[in-house]
């Protein structure tokens with residue numbers, strides 16, 4: 678018979694939100710256990726230089742920052758485990774969670790900090806060069822540096838795509854932006870900035886048919902104008918995708934209120950509470966707007982404080 682582990686505080690996910698929650702929860706003697714998830718350290722581990730996190734005047738690499746956060750959480754005895762939660766049952770007072778190897782956990786409080794993942798087009802050729810590390814990326818700010826003085830392509834028409842296209846335009850000789858409709862989704866100011874940038878060419882009504890490469894590295898893309906059906910090949914060494922993010926909330930959907938795109942809804946503005954008492958959320962799993970390491974860390978702190986108060990009220 679499998680044993681059940683009883684915890685005061687379970688933290689699911691190990692980005693800046695999870696580690697900050699762990700530091701606060703451990704210091705409050707809640708003996709938190711963290712399951713790191715499929716990508717220990719979260720999205721920042723795919724980032725090069727982080728220059729906008731206060732307290733690092735010289736900047737820090739994403740992986741280094743995550744190692745430091747892990748070290749800080751361990752210093753206060755957070756039990757950090759590799760592995761991930763595959764199933765939850767939040768129907769009762771005790772929150773049941775199962776790990777990938779079948780361990781059953783009964784937690785009084787759960788902090789969800791599972792983050793979000795970048796969306797991709799899903800083309801076979803795109804996935805091939807993504808896995809090879811050969812020139813497909815979903816983060817221009819992370820990887821743009823590698824394409825200095827080269828030509829790149831970016832797919833998308835939202836604020837992220839505009840922001841990233843503009844970022845790339847400062848590094849690259851030319852940026853081709855592929856917009857699938859005849860208009861931007863981005864705010865007017867962001868779209869105008871892109872349209873005014875001389876080395877950004879915008880192709881409206883254009884979809885990607887195939888990412889082209891030499892077997893190792895991207896060499897361009899074959900695209901089609903969906904109105905005229907005309908096909909053309911665009912040379913590029915970097916193929917960037919900026920078509921939004923998918924919050925990692927699938928396993929919670931039967932119990933936790935999500936919005937129409939899967940982000941967890943806060944039960945109460947200005948708190949980390951979800952609709953389930955004792956379950957809190959921090960970071961990108963509930964943040965479609967800011968998505969920054971510092972905002973994730975801030976909400977991680979809120980979640981641990983809310984969890985502490987919940988436990989105090991429950992046991993008083």
Ligand code: NDP
Pocket residue numbers: 797798832833834835836837838840857858861862863919920921922965966967
């Ligand atoms: P959005 O969901 O706003 O935009 C996604 C874009 O990708 C849309 O233009 C969409 O096209 C396009 N797209 C989706 N799927 C495909 C596909 N398969 N092929 C081609 N194109 C596709 O995501 P963002 O990440 O841009 O923004 C998310 C949120 O964050 C927004 O609220 C945004 O305002 C905010 N944000 C704000 C910033 C700022 O203010 N500085 C910076 C970055 C983000 P279509 O329009 O046709 O649906």
